[in-house]
Amino acid sequence: MTEIDPHHRPSLAPRVRLQIDTVRQEPVLLYPEGLLVLSPTAHEIVRRCDGHTSIESIVRSLGDEFDATEEILRQDVLETLADLQQRNLIVLDP
Amino acid sequence: MTPRPYALLAELTYRCPLHCPYCSNPATHTGGEELSLDEWTRVFAEAAALGVLHLGLSGGEPLARRDLPKLVTAARQVGLYTNLITSGVGLDANRARELQAAGLDSVQISFQSDDPAQGNTIAGSKAHDAKLKAVRLVHDHGLALSLNVVIHRLNIDRLPQIIAFAESLRPERLELANVQYHGWALRNRNQLLPTREQAQTALLVAQKAQARLKGKMDVVYVLPDYLQDRPKPCMQGWGRHYLTVNPAGDVLPCPNAGSIPDLVFENIRQGSLASIWNESANFNRFRGTEWMPVPCRDCPQREIDFGGCRCQAALLTGQAAATDPVCALSPDREIVDRILDHAWRTEPDDGLVFRQNPQAVLS
Numbered sequence: 157m158t159e160i161d162p163h164h165r166p167s168l169a170p171r172v173r174l175q176i177d178t179v180r181q182e183p184v185l186l187y188p189e190g191l192l193v194l195s196p197t198a199h200e201i202v203r204r205c206d207g208h209t210s211i212e213s214i215v216r217s218l219g220d221e222f223d224a225t226e227e228i229l230r231q232d233v234l235e236t237l238a239d240l241q242q243r244n245l246i247v248l249d250p
Numbered sequence: 251m252t253p254r255p256y257a258l259l260a261e262l263t264y265r266c267p268l269h270c271p272y273c274s275n276p277a278t279h280t281g282g283e284e285l286s287l288d289e290w291t292r293v294f295a296e297a298a299a300l301g302v303l304h305l306g307l308s309g310g311e312p313l314a315r316r317d318l319p320k321l322v323t324a325a326r327q328v329g330l331y332t333n334l335i336t337s338g339v340g341l342d343a344n345r346a347r348e349l350q351a352a353g354l355d356s357v358q359i360s361f362q363s364d365d366p367a368q369g370n371t372i373a374g375s376k377a378h379d380a381k382l383k384a385v386r387l388v389h390d391h392g393l394a395l396s397l398n399v400v401i402h403r404l405n406i407d408r409l410p411q412i413i414a415f416a417e418s419l420r421p422e423r424l425e426l427a428n429v430q431y432h433g434w435a436l437r438n439r440n441q442l443l444p445t446r447e448q449a450q451t452a453l454l455v456a457q458k459a460q461a462r463l464k465g466k467m468d469v470v471y472v473l474p475d476y477l478q479d480r481p482k483p484c485m486q487g488w489g490r491h492y493l494t495v496n497p498a499g500d501v502l503p504c505p506n507a508g509s510i511p512d513l514v515f516e517n518i519r520q521g522s523l524a525s526i527w528n529e530s531a532n533f534n535r536f537r538g539t540e541w542m543p544v545p546c547r548d549c550p551q552r553e554i555d556f557g558g559c560r561c562q563a564a565l566l567t568g569q570a571a572a573t574d575p576v577c578a579l580s581p582d583r584e585i586v587d588r589i590l591d592h593a594w595r596t597e598p599d600d601g602l603v604f605r606q607n608p609q610a611v612l613s
């Protein structure tokens with residue numbers, strides 16, 4: 157499995173759709189075999205995975221919006237994306 | 251409180267051009283008068299309002315419905331994630347384009363084998379090449395692809411080849427599903443049940459592939475049911491996350507629940523999906539743990555496997571409320587052991603029955 161590094165430009169795997177569940181008002185990832193409810197942080201990260209934005213830029217853009225050090229944000233982003241990669245829900249380089 | 255359903259399986263028709271002897275479709279149900287586009291549109295809207303996020307369009311062969319693209323449009327209009335579950339037979343460039351334009355999210359195509367001759371034999375039809383063409387069309391139209399192969403005694407020894415073949419077709423996901431013994435598969439159980447040695451080897455092959463393909467392709471391996479000593483967490487619990495609407499509009503907790511003799515299910519033509527989900531005596535009958543007999547009642551596994559499959563309990567013990575007899579703790583486990591013994595003494599091609607089209611039953 158490819159190691160994630162900050163230059164990757166992740167995107168959702170083609171079969172995955174990000175949606176707001178209107179019944180619970182929660183962000184969810186939908187894919188053929190199930191769904192994953194996203195935490196607010198994970199949602200902010202996944203929203204930015206468009207295949208053009210690098211992980212480094214995602215961290216910076218989160219830094220502009222949220223009150224946390226880039227170091228902590230970088231760790232959050234890398235952990236979240238590694239988890240999604242394990243589940244085959246994102247691709248690192250489209 | 252009634253749980254909320256997450257996924258709806260819409261069985262659009264029981265018609266199918268293939269004849270798989272492992273088919274889980276009911277062997278006696280004709281499909282009745284199929285729900286119309288308008289009726290399905292209503293079902294999809296009511297499902298979404300109930301909280302359903304996920305829709306599987308299946309059958310029979312869903313491509314046998316001429317109005318399939320319109321059904322996909324209706325599903326997408328209410329926000330459902332829509333997965334087409336198909337043999338691939340009947341897909342051409344025109345329909346692939348229509349389905350893509352309608353907003354289909356993903357396509358799952360089933361194969362019978364990696365080997366064309368064996369695939370055609372099991373399908374009872376020259377289907378293998380049509381499936382390969384369907385895979386190409388799915389890729390060409392940028393649709394997400396999953397593959398499914400049903401595993402049984404006739405093809406389980408080819409698992410390494412089947413996995414290599416699947417990889418060459420570049421799906422995002424591969425589901426290797428050992429047969430569940432319902433419908434036509436039940437009739438062919440003696441021929442389809444793998445031996446213990448076959449199952450052990452296959453499990454190792456599947457686990458190796460899962461490790462090797464991690465992060466690249468999702469490989470799901472559904473264990474052979476009767477050979478385990480704990481049951482499957484069937485549907486993640488009766489009436490908990492899933493519901494099925496069959497071609498005639500019956501609303502069921504699972505696609506096979508119609509096989510339980512003393513249950514009569516409500517029909518979408520007579521009531522709303524919400525009232526059936528929330529109030530139907532049948533949906534409520536096996537919800538939670540209250541209904542459970544000993545040994546499930548006191549078992550630490552009861553919220554994990556929910557006592558197994560109600561249809562299987564009914565089929566094998568005559569009691570829908572019995573512990574799934576696959577469980578080694580069930581007082582009826584010997585029924586399963588006797589079935590296994592008998593099956594292992596049957597030759598695989600001795601008396602195999604191929605699935606028939608319900609139209610043939612009707613006429």
Ligand SMILES: C[S@@+](CC[C@H](N)C(=O)[O-])C[C@H]1O[C@@H](n2cnc3c(N)ncnc32)[C@H](O)[C@@H]1O
Pocket residue numbers: 266272273274275308309310311312335336337338359360398399400427428429430431432435
């Ligand atoms: C009943 S089929 C209908 C869709 C389509 N005709 C097809 O076969 O792909 C739905 C899915 O269940 C799988 N399937 C059929 N019979 C099965 C059985 N007895 N146990 C497990 N899976 C089964 C099929 O391979 C397919 O992926």
Ligand code: SF4
Pocket residue numbers: 266267268269270272273274275309310311337605
């Ligand atoms: S016969 Fe085969 S292709 Fe047709 S519905 Fe059954 S499993 Fe699907």
Ligand code: SF4
Pocket residue numbers: 480481545546547549550551552553555556557558573574577578579580
């Ligand atoms: S006794 Fe019932 S709950 Fe316990 S493992 Fe067996 S089937 Fe599951």
